[in-house]
Amino acid sequence: MLKCKHVTEKADALVDGSALSRRERLALRLHLMMCQNCRRYVRQLRALLGFLPRKEEPLEDARTEAILKKLDPSQDR
Amino acid sequence: MPDTHPEDLQFIERLRQGDRAAFGQLVKTHHNMLLATARTLLNPADAEEAVQDAWIAAHRAIAKFEGRSQLRTWLTRIVINQAKMMLRKRGREIQFDPTDDPDALAHRFHNDGHWQQPPQHWELSSPDNLLTREELRHCMEKHLHFMPDSQRLVLELRDLQGLPAEDVCNMLELSASNVRVLLHRARARLFEMVDHFQETGEC
Numbered sequence: 001m002l003k004c005k006h007v008t009e010k011a012d013a014l015v016d017g018s019a020l021s022r023r024e025r026l027a028l029r030l031h032l033m034m035c036q037n038c039r040r041y042v043r044q045l046r047a048l049l050g051f052l053p054r055k056e057e058p059l060e061d062a063r064t065e066a067i068l069k070k071l072d073p074s075q076d077r
Numbered sequence: 078m079p080d081t082h083p084e085d086l087q088f089i090e091r092l093r094q095g096d097r098a099a100f101g102q103l104v105k106t107h108h109n110m111l112l113a114t115a116r117t118l119l120n121p122a123d124a125e126e127a128v129q130d131a132w133i134a135a136h137r138a139i140a141k142f143e144g145r146s147q148l149r150t151w152l153t154r155i156v157i158n159q160a161k162m163m164l165r166k167r168g169r170e171i172q173f174d175p176t177d178d179p180d181a182l183a184h185r186f187h188n189d190g191h192w193q194q195p196p197q198h199w200e201l202s203s204p205d206n207l208l209t210r211e212e213l214r215h216c217m218e219k220h221l222h223f224m225p226d227s228q229r230l231v232l233e234l235r236d237l238q239g240l241p242a243e244d245v246c247n248m249l250e251l252s253a254s255n256v257r258v259l260l261h262r263a264r265a266r267l268f269e270m271v272d273h274f275q276e277t278g279e280c
Contacts, residue, residue: 004191040198047208
């Protein structure tokens with residue numbers, strides 16, 4: 001039987017949807033069915049990761065231009 | 078997270094030919110993300126410099142880009158190398174041994190592996206969602222700052238930028254299991270922080 005401590009260690013793969021063997025996945029599901037604390041852990045971990053700030057804004061044109069200028073000074077205009 | 082960038086063969090070909098506009102688009106799309114990566118290891122001024130140097134290195138090497146990895150992965154690797162060089166200049170190095178730092182959740186379990194201190198119930202429904210609170214955001218920043226460099230870097234690449242685990246292993250020259258442990262340790266620290274905040278209202 002999987003221990004709670006191991007569930008928290010395997011929870012990363014579970015929330016990432018990454019490779020777990022069928023056996024591991026089954027053992028996790030079984031444990032989560034019975035253990036409210038681990039269910040809470042997994043649910044809240046998922047929520048936490050969903051709220052991490054992401055930085056995807058493109059760079060402003062002026063700063064892009066400034067970087068390009070430093071690449072090859074001969075291209076300065 | 079999908080690459081927002083039109084990474085088709087035609088675009089790569091333009092880059093390889095030295096097309097200035099194409100390179101400009103590359104900078105525009107990826108710069109802020111690369112800067113975020115550099116900042117996990119360096120102070121803001123050094124990070125700016127490392128990324129500028131990385132662009133110079135990328136510009137020199139782009140003609141030889143073979144398209145075996147995504148451009149984003151290729152660029153991130155260059156930035157990490159620049160950042161490591163900068164760290165070395167400052168007499169620092171990133172410590173990648175994951176056993177250096179204990180699992181932040183370890184103390185919550187009995188010896189038999191069952192919960193001794195189970196997680197608190199987090200208030201996650203709007204408008205009182207714990208995770209959207211300003212104080213929690215500040216607290217998270219603080220914890221990120223004190224996290225070991227290796228954990229912060231892996232968390233940034235995997236969870237904030239959504240890079241594939243395999244790419245992160247290659248970039249950092251770490252085994253899959255080390256990356257897994259570092260990511261787990263980083264997440265455990267954040268979980269512990271939020272749980273403590275839920276319980277006490279304090280950082």
